[in-house]
Amino acid sequence: MTIEVSFELNGFGVEVDVEAHLRLLDLLRDVLGETGTKEACGEGECGACTVLVDGRAVNSCLFPVGEVGGTAVTTIEGLTASHGQPSSIQKAFLDRGGTQCGFCAPGMIMTTAALLTENPHPTESEIRRALTGNLCRCTGYYQIVEAIQEAARVGQVARS
Amino acid sequence: MGYGYHRPSTLDEAFLLADEIPDSRFVAGGTDLLVQLRKGEPEPSALISLRGLSELSSVETSKRMRIGATVPLSDVEVNPAVADMFPALAESITKLGSRQIRNVATVGGNLCNASPAADTAPPLLIYGASVELRDARGTREVTVEDFLQGPGQTALRSGEILTAILLDPPADGTRSVFLRKGRVAMDLPISSVAALAERDGAIWQRVRLAAGAVAPVPLRLRHSEAIVEGTNLDAEIRARARETARSEISPITDLRSTEDYRRHLTGVLVERALEYLAGEVGDP
Numbered sequence: 001m002t003i004e005v006s007f008e009l010n011g012f013g014v015e016v017d018v019e020a021h022l023r024l025l026d027l028l029r030d031v032l033g034e035t036g037t038k039e040a041c042g043e044g045e046c047g048a049c050t051v052l053v054d055g056r057a058v059n060s061c062l063f064p065v066g067e068v069g070g071t072a073v074t075t076i077e078g079l080t081a082s083h084g085q086p087s088s089i090q091k092a093f094l095d096r097g098g099t100q101c102g103f104c105a106p107g108m109i110m111t112t113a114a115l116l117t118e119n120p121h122p123t124e125s126e127i128r129r130a131l132t133g134n135l136c137r138c139t140g141y142y143q144i145v146e147a148i149q150e151a152a153r154v155g156q157v158a159r160s
Numbered sequence: 161m162g163y164g165y166h167r168p169s170t171l172d173e174a175f176l177l178a179d180e181i182p183d184s185r186f187v188a189g190g191t192d193l194l195v196q197l198r199k200g201e202p203e204p205s206a207l208i209s210l211r212g213l214s215e216l217s218s219v220e221t222s223k224r225m226r227i228g229a230t231v232p233l234s235d236v237e238v239n240p241a242v243a244d245m246f247p248a249l250a251e252s253i254t255k256l257g258s259r260q261i262r263n264v265a266t267v268g269g270n271l272c273n274a275s276p277a278a279d280t281a282p283p284l285l286i287y288g289a290s291v292e293l294r295d296a297r298g299t300r301e302v303t304v305e306d307f308l309q310g311p312g313q314t315a316l317r318s319g320e321i322l323t324a325i326l327l328d329p330p331a332d333g334t335r336s337v338f339l340r341k342g343r344v345a346m347d348l349p350i351s352s353v354a355a356l357a358e359r360d361g362a363i364w365q366r367v368r369l370a371a372g373a374v375a376p377v378p379l380r381l382r383h384s385e386a387i388v389e390g391t392n393l394d395a396e397i398r399a400r401a402r403e404t405a406r407s408e409i410s411p412i413t414d415l416r417s418t419e420d421y422r423r424h425l426t427g428v429l430v431e432r433a434l435e436y437l438a439g440e441v442g443d444p
Binding site: 001003019042043044045056058061066067111 | 167190194234257261263
């Protein structure tokens, strides 16, 4: 069964016919070629596939394509600032060593984007709690938490 | 692989689709179901999504609270009326999975999946919650206790949809709490306990205790309740309830815990929950 999905991806309108049993993750990576979003566990445990649907962080591996129509999806590709420059969150991850192998980074960064939108000044424990659903198997959590604190500080400066 | 996917916008349309498509299944957030399908559970011919049904998508607070079956857990979690009247339910949701999961998973789905470890079940049991079940012929109401019948087993009939969770506000002077222990934050609980009691002077009444992950279904601990009912909830009573709770559950050994440890832990959680209700500890 094929369904027609019309949605907004990183600010651009997309219309595509896809197999109904696919996941948002498959649509992004295999159909649209946006491979910044990663698949690791495929079961909603690791958060590598985290994207924003209407601003909310979700596991794209557990999100049916049948629910994508009419939504606005933001992936790691959509966070990049103008002229291909990294966004402030991405820059903070680079500056603070928040990426080691880098495989969890897109998911970590999308979770961070959702967190800082909702709570621009999170405490360390709020940051750690927000990262519950994102695993880093290099176990680089200290640097990741520091990167998020840095991103929050920079965001604060940018807004003031 | 290759099931169909339908997203009706009215209940009547959903009933009709279920009637027309043999071997179809209803789905809400899908965070359990999609994993089960991936792990090789027999595939349905089609999923019928309930997420487009506006009747199921809101929390209403009038005399009775009505939580629509498809309201995402993260919305229930931050609902001020839920936190105010049903703090044990709010706490159980806060502890459930990750934010990404809570943004799509639902209370209705947590119940329909009928895991013995379902986090929202013990709180719903102590609050005496019911579920609203609808099919093309009509509506019926079933208590959560009667709804949960075994691992993966519920009172849902073929073609029936769980449309809402119904909760009566507790009386003034009621205190309630939810405690859970798991190996790590994302994991299912080894044991979870919810407790509620109503204070009348020095005496505690309408005591309700429930536990999850320690029997084929989340269950009320009626023998332990009877120990506490009508007492002043002192240390001796709490210790007796702890021991009684250990004797009225039937835990298993699995990868998360041994049977013995589950039994021990459940007693500890019951005792701690009662300490909290009695005001012995500020923070459970």
